[in-house]
Amino acid sequence: MKTIFVTGASSGIGKAAVKLFHSHGWKVIATMRSPEKETELSQLKNVTILPLDVTDVKQIKSTVEEAILLDKIDIVLNNAGYALFGAMEAFRDEQITRQINTNLLGTMRVTQAFIPYFREKKNGLFINITSIAGLVAYPFSHVYHATKWALEGWSESLSIELAPFNIGVKTISPSGTQSDFLTRSSDLVSHPVYDDAMQKMLGGFKFTNTAEQVAEIICEAATDDKDQLRYLAGESAKATYARRLEIGAEEFRKEITQTYLALQKR
Numbered sequence: 001m002k003t004i005f006v007t008g009a010s011s012g013i014g015k016a017a018v019k020l021f022h023s024h025g026w027k028v029i030a031t032m033r034s035p036e037k038e039t040e041l042s043q044l045k046n047v048t049i050l051p052l053d054v055t056d057v058k059q060i061k062s063t064v065e066e067a068i069l070l071d072k073i074d075i076v077l078n079n080a081g082y083a084l085f086g087a088m089e090a091f092r093d094e095q096i097t098r099q100i101n102t103n104l105l106g107t108m109r110v111t112q113a114f115i116p117y118f119r120e121k122k123n124g125l126f127i128n129i130t131s132i133a134g135l136v137a138y139p140f141s142h143v144y145h146a147t148k149w150a151l152e153g154w155s156e157s158l159s160i161e162l163a164p165f166n167i168g169v170k171t172i173s174p175s176g177t178q179s180d181f182l183t184r185s186s187d188l189v190s191h192p193v194y195d196d197a198m199q200k201m202l203g204g205f206k207f208t209n210t211a212e213q214v215a216e217i218i219c220e221a222a223t224d225d226k227d228q229l230r231y232l233a234g235e236s237a238k239a240t241y242a243r244r245l246e247i248g249a250e251e252f253r254k255e256i257t258q259t260y261l262a263l264q265k266r
């Protein structure tokens with residue numbers, strides 16, 4: 001029986017992944033900031049819930065130590081994250097810091113805590129949830145893009161560095177997915193000059209994937225034994241990335257700019 005360690009398991013993609021792996025007979029260590037609020041996953045046999053805020057360095061250390069003592073861990077799913085949306089000039093420094101601290105540094109720290117363990121047992125796999133926002137860019141999500149682009153590059157580098165130890169690194173890049181992402185979780189910052197344009201831009205984003213569909217791609221990445229870094233999750237993610245590769249980064253940027261300018265005139 002294999003075991004997966006999941007961050008941000010309280011809702012959306014993380015929770016769907018816990019349920020899918022559990023249904024496939026895996027043991028799951030589901031971590032979340034507020035385990036006391038969890039009522040569904042706590043009922044599942046072979047699912048252990050542990051507390052973890054990925055911005056809390058001490059808690060990462062204690063929770064990872066506890067998890068390793070509990071079970072032989074095969075896969076770490078770095079999923080915890082949220083989006084900061086708004087005009088660059090509207091952000092307070094603490095908003096920028098929290099976004100980077102959660103999405104980027106949180107993933108790095110959890111991974112770092114597991115590397116020696118995977119290295120000593122000579123196998124392991126990190127699956128990092130990035131986003132199509134880690135491969136293309138739109139206005140008003142620049143700091144979110146910064147974290148997700150960083151995760152893509154960092155994951156690629158790490159996959160090479162850890163290859164001699166039989167440790168894999170994979171990224172999952174979903175397009176818009178139904179979850180608490182745009183409602184409860186996002187930090188939407190207002191600015192009178194940009195608000196209209198931002199609402200139009202965000203209103204154009206389609207959230208067509210279900211969290212369960214993304215969980216299926218995570219499961220594929222976890223079990224296909226392929227030496228493949230990047231998995232796009234959702235038709236929109238595939239089409240968007242294919243378009244960027246087809247016309248090149250500069251033309252793609254111009255195309256998004258034209259769409260954005262046209263949107264402003266409406």
Ligand SMILES: NC(=O)c1ccc[n+]([C@@H]2O[C@H](COP(=O)([O-])OP(=O)(O)OC[C@H]3O[C@@H](n4cnc5c(N)ncnc54)[C@H](OP(=O)(O)O)[C@@H]3O)[C@@H](O)[C@H]2O)c1
Nearest residue numbers: 008010012013033053054080081131176177179180181185
């Ligand atoms: N939904 C999309 O359209 C979409 C598209 C591409 C990528 N993604 C990525 O998918 C991942 C999961 O998002 P989701 O769509 O499933 O949204 P979600 O339903 O809002 O889930 C986000 C999860 O991250 C957790 N989280 C936030 N900050 C945390 C922290 N400091 N420490 C530990 N956990 C923390 C949340 O926990 P709490 O319950 O405690 O807040 C929640 O469990 C994120 O990395 C997101 O960037 C989402």
